[in-house]
Amino acid sequence: MRHGKKFNHLGRTASHRKAMLSNMASSLILHKRLSTTLAKAKALRKYVEPLLTKSKSDTTHSRRTVFAYLQNKESVKELFDEVSVKIANRPGGYTRIIKTGYRLGDNAEMCVIELVDYNEDMLTTTAADASGAKKTRRRGGKKKSEGTAAAEATATAETTEAPVESNDSNEETKNAE
Template sequence: MRHGKKFNHLGRTASHRKAMLSNMASSLILHKRVSTTVAKAKALRKYVEPLLTKSKSDTTHSRRTVFAYLQNKESVKELFDEVSVKIANRPGGYTRILKTGYRLGDNAEMCVIELVDYNEDMLSTTGTAAAGAKKTRRRGGKKKAEGTAAETNAPEATETPAAESNDSNGETKDA
């Protein structure tokens, strides 16, 4: 029975799993996006998010702790110099998993795991969605404004013919 055993073993020995997650985390930090299976992505998210949180405090101890997990000097440098600056204000949820379909060979469910603050397409999409929502509200306000403008224009339109008198020749005179 598997009572209380929460993490996915991914069909590997402990040392293989540790090495694989370390390599995937380094690749994710360096390239900001990794294409993999959903099971590996979920395991990677649990592995890398505490490291990203630890990178927010740039101390020697936190650098050494992160290096113990990643074993890659370049990815540690990238993490503390660039990534931690971008995620400084984010309270958590540094990664996003986007499902992409099924692999052709074994029908495994594939996905892309990426760092949230580095996807410009998603950032611009959320910005336009928020702007779209505002436009919808404004449009409703414009209809009301147009309705009130039409009401204010209506008396002016009735006053104009009353102010002008028609001559028998069809010409208008100002009264």
Template structure:
């Protein structure tokens, strides 16, 4: 039994798992998104997010620590030069997992894991909604003093809806 075991071994030896996660992390940093299985993506998220946090401080020690995990000079350079500038203001949650369906061969659940700040489509959509309207969040139900006024408002709004429906029918 695996009670309390946090690491998903992914059916691999420790050295194979370490090499696979290192290669996936380097690919994610270089290409900003990677298509893989959900289990590997969740393991990759736990592997790469501390590296992204470490890249915020550009020191020799942090570069060497990250290189020990990635073993790829180009991805370390990309991480510290380009990626760290975009994620500097973000307090965490640097990756996003988007499920894409099931693989045809073995029906494994597939997904795309991506760096959050590098998806231009979603960034544009959130900027448009933020500029368009102020978001308000409302919790709870009715207030005590407004129960009668809401009922009266519902009663008056119902005939208006019916009259507009009658007008559209007569126009046809």
């Protein structure tokens, strides 16, 4: 039974899984984007995000800790020199998983995992959205209050217009007499 075992074993031994995730993390850091299956991408996200957080503090201890996971000098250098500068202000969520469909041979669900701060297309669209119109919200609490306020405003406008129209008609009848 697998009670309390939370992570995906990916059908591999512990040493194979460790080596595979280390290689995938190094490739993700070096190339900023990686195409893989959804299960591997979710496992990689849990593996690489703590390393990205650790890279924010550039100390000898954190470099050695990250190197113990990655076993690749080039990826550690890239991580601490370039990637950590871009993610310095981000509180978490350094990776994005985008589903791309199913693999032709075995129908495995495929996706692209990428570093969020390196996708220029997404960054330009989010910057345009942030400067543009008001964002919509899922909850309707404010909309109901705004809707009732708008309904009250139209009701008051109608009540103020009604006597004015009746006064005009009364004045016309008085003028006619």
